[in-house]
Amino acid sequence: MQVHPNQLIPGCILLKPVEGKTKHPIIFDNTVIEEKHIEVLQHFGVKAIEVSERLVSGVTFQPGDLKEESKDETGTATTDFATLYKKAVQSYKTLFKKWQSGSPINVNELRRIVIPLFNCMEDIQLDVFLLHKYATKEDYFYHHGISVALISAHLAKKVGYHKEWIQIGIAGILADCGMAKLDSTIMQKERTLTLSEYNEIKKHATLSYRLVENIAGLSKEVKLSILQHHERLDGSGYPLGVKDDKIHPFAKIIAISDTYHAMTSERCYRKKQSPFKVIEEMLILAYTKFDYVLLQTFAQTLLNYSIGTSILLSNGQEAIIVYAKPETPIRPIVRLTSTNEVISLKDKPALFIEKIISNN
Template sequence: MRKISTSNCKAGMIVGKAILHNGAAVLLEAGARLTASYINRLINLGITEIYIKDDVSKDIDIPDVIEEKTRLEAIELVKSTMEAYYHGDKLNSDKIIEVVIKIVNEILLIDDIIINLMDIKSCDNYTFLHSVNVCVLSIVTGVELKLSYDALKELGIGAILHDIGKVMIPPEILQKSSALTDEEYEVIKQHSLLGYNIIKTIPEISEASAMVALCHHERFDGKGYISGLKRNEIHIYSRIVAVADIFDALTSDRIYRKKISTIQAIDYLTVIAASSLDEEVLRCFAKIIPPFPVGTGIVLNNGEKGVVIGVNRNLPSRPVVRIVFSSDGNKKSSYNEINLAKETEYFIKSTAELTK
C-alpha cells in the first residue's frame, strides 16, 4: 500500500484503504477498483490523496495504532455529538468516555508505537477527523511521557472534545476561505471558552479534561489565548494537545491553505517550540511521528526513486526504502531494498510521487 495524489490516479488502480466522506461515511471500500468517474468524484470532493495497492507497494503494510472500526466509531461519535449539541441535545458523556477508553486500551497493546498518518482527509470531514486524530496523537504522546492510565483517559477525553466549542461559532466564519478580519478572529478564539463551558456542565468529565478545551491555544511565551498563560501555568494535558492540534492542522488540507508534509510540520514545530511549546512534549511527540512514513514516495541523493517500506525507530530520518526507478528514470525490472540506517552513503533528498 502507498499514498498517491488523486490527480495522479488512473482508472483500474486498486484502493488500499477505505475512503471516507462527510465524517465517517465510507465512500469507497478498500479493494475497490477506481474508474474515471470515481477519480473525478474524489477530486471534486476535495480528497487530494488516497492509498492504493500495486506491484510497487506489494507487501507494504501500513498499520494504524487503533482498529479501523474503532477509528470510524470515534469519528462518527464526534460528528453525532457535535451535531446533537448544535440542535440542543446534551452530550452523551458515557459514549465519549467509552470510545476514549477503547482507544487508550488499543494503544497500550502496542509495545513500540510508531504512527503512520493513515487518514484520507478532505475539507468537509476535517473537524471530525481532526478531533479523533488529536485524541490519538495526544494519547500516544502521553504514553511516551509515561502518564498513568487514568491520566491517559482524562487526556483523551479532553483531546477528543477540544474543539467542541466550534459548534457555537457561525459557519460563515468557521468555513471562510479568505483571511479572517480581526473581529472574526476574536469570534473564532471564543471556541475555547465556549467548549470549556459545554464540558464543565458534565459531572462525569473531570475539570482537567474540560481545561483542555479552554487552554489548548495557550502558549509557553504567554502569547496564546484565552488567558495568556505561561509555561507551567498551562496544564500538561493542554500542552500535549497543543502540539497534536498544530501538527494535525498543518498536515491537513484546509479551505484556506494546502497541507504541508510530515517533515515540514515537525520542522515548524521544532522552530516554534523554543518559545511557544513544551519542548519535552515535542521531543516525545517527534519520537512517534516518523518524518517519512511508510508508503511515502522518496528520491535518494543518487537520483533513484522508491517508497518507504519500514521505519528505523532510533534513526527515523533513515528508513528502509524499496527502489523502484533507477536514476535515469526507468522502472526497474526487479526492486531492491536499502536500509538507510546501514547504507549511509545514501540519504533522502526529497519526497516524490512514483509516477515516473
C-alpha cells in the same frame, strides 16, 4: 442492577465491591463512581458490576445499550481500526450537531466513541501519525476531534501518563466542543478566514471550558487543559496568554496533537503537508511555542515506527529509512531505491520526507 463498565456514568453507586485477580477489592462497595473508576474497571477487564438503580443525585439510572462486537470463530473482535475510526467520526458528528442544538455534553457517550479506538492504539502504532489520510475537506472538523483525542492519548502514554492517558484523550476530543456555540458558517468557509472571523474562532477555547466546567465526571486538570490547549510557552497563545509554567501539562500535549493533525490534513483553504515536514517546523518553534521534550518524544516515536520503511522524498525519489539519530529524528539516514546511495537528510536541508509509501 448489574451493568457493564461501559454503561456506567459518573454518579452511579457501587453496591458490591469489585475484586481483582488477587481477590482484594479494587473498588469498594458504596463508592460513588467517577471517571477514574470507569477507567480502572476497563483496565482490569471487569465484565459486570452491581450498582444502585438510582444515582447519587437521586435520579433513576438508565444504562444505555451495550453494543455487541462482531467476532470471528475464535471469539476475537473482528472490527478493524479503519471501520472503528470512520464510525467514530460519524458518531462524533452526530453528537456535535446535538451540542449545536443546545443538548448538554454527555461524557459517557464520548467514551463509547473513543474507548474502542484507544484500545487499538498498541496495534496500529504508525497509523496514529497518519490519521490525516482518513480526513476529508468536507468533514475535516469531525476527523480532527477524533484524531486529536487519539494522538493526545498516544503521546500521553508515551511520556509516562499510564493512569491519566485516557483522560487526556477525552480532553482532546472536547477541546473544540465550544465551536458548537459559534456561527456554523465560519466552520464551512472555503477560504482563509478574515481577521474578525479568526478572532471569533479564538473564542472557542473559552466556550469549550464553559461547556465542561460543571461536568462532575471530568477532573479539574482535564477542564483546565481544554481551556489552555491554544496557549503557547512564550505567552503568544489564547485565550489568556499565559506562559510556560502556567500552562497545564495536559494542555501542552493537546497543543502538539492539535497543531500536528491540523497541519497534516487537507482543509478547504489549505493543502495538507508531510508529517515529517510538519514536525520539523514544529521543532523549530520548540522552546517558544511547544514543550520541547514532548515534541522530541513525539518525533522519535514516529521514526521508531518507521525504520525500514519505504518513503517518498520531496524531490520525487523513493528511499528506505535505515537509521535515525535521536537528536535529529525527522532527518534520518536513508538509502535511495534507484541507486542504493545512502544519504543523510540532515546534510540536505532542502530535502525532506514527503510521505510514507509502506511500512515493512
